Amino acid sequence: TPYVDLRGRLVADLLLEHLREQGAVRPALIVGAGSRHSSVDAVAAYERRAEEHGWTPVVARVPESGGEQAGYECCAALLAEHPGIDAVCALVDAFAVGAVRAVRDSGRAVPDDVMVVTRYDGLRARTCEPPLTAVDLHLDRAASDAVELLLGRLRGDTAPLVAVSPKPRVIARASSLRTARA
Known part of the structure; x- marks a missing residue:
């Protein structure tokens, strides 16, 4: 089946490296409970980095259908069980917004006590308070590539085709920037 490779492992590596550069020594990972490539790739990247x-690996899998509330509940439980967590990489942006709320409700501050980052640089990431560090996945290009793959399939192209998106780029925002203020 033709598909667009959004480079999930690289995305996770970039986010985790950003957290490490900002001083994280006990990061946790929150991913969707399904078998999406982005989640599978992120867990593999996280385990390798750990x-x-x-790092002591702390990975939570949460049903994406739970949205922000699921992210909140998961992060609150992780912070209670692992009080030393100093960063959360929540791949789903709704989970990350919930994680920010959980960090605050635990009496901690973002990013001073716990940094939060996410994969998708969408509206939730940009409008969260503080704004979330996220990744430019070049989705405009990915969408164009997906349309081209679909049109090729409709024309009868049968070769398995993969379009690889451009190199993702971390967009660092207030939810994870520590060194700039240190």
Whole structure:
């Protein structure tokens, strides 16, 4: 089946490296409970990074249908069970918005006590308070590539085609910037 590769492992690597550069030593990962490539790739990247940097792995899988409230409940539980968490990489933007609320309700501050980042640079990421560090996935290009793959399939192209999106770029925002203020 033709598809557009949004480079999930690289996206997770970029976010985790950003957190490490900002001083994270005990980051947690929150992903969707399904088997989406972005979640599977992120868990693999996180586990590799955890081993490299000596992090104790803390991974939570949450049904995406739960949205912001699921992110809130998951993050609140993680913070209670692992009070040393100093960063949360919540791949789903709704989870990240809920995580920000959970951090605050736990009496901690974003980003001073717990940094929060997400994968998708959408409206939720940009309008969250503080604004969420996210990734430019070049979705305009990905959408165009997907249309071209679909049109090719409709024309009868049968070769399995993969369009690889341009290199993703972290858009650092207030939810994770520590060193700039240190």
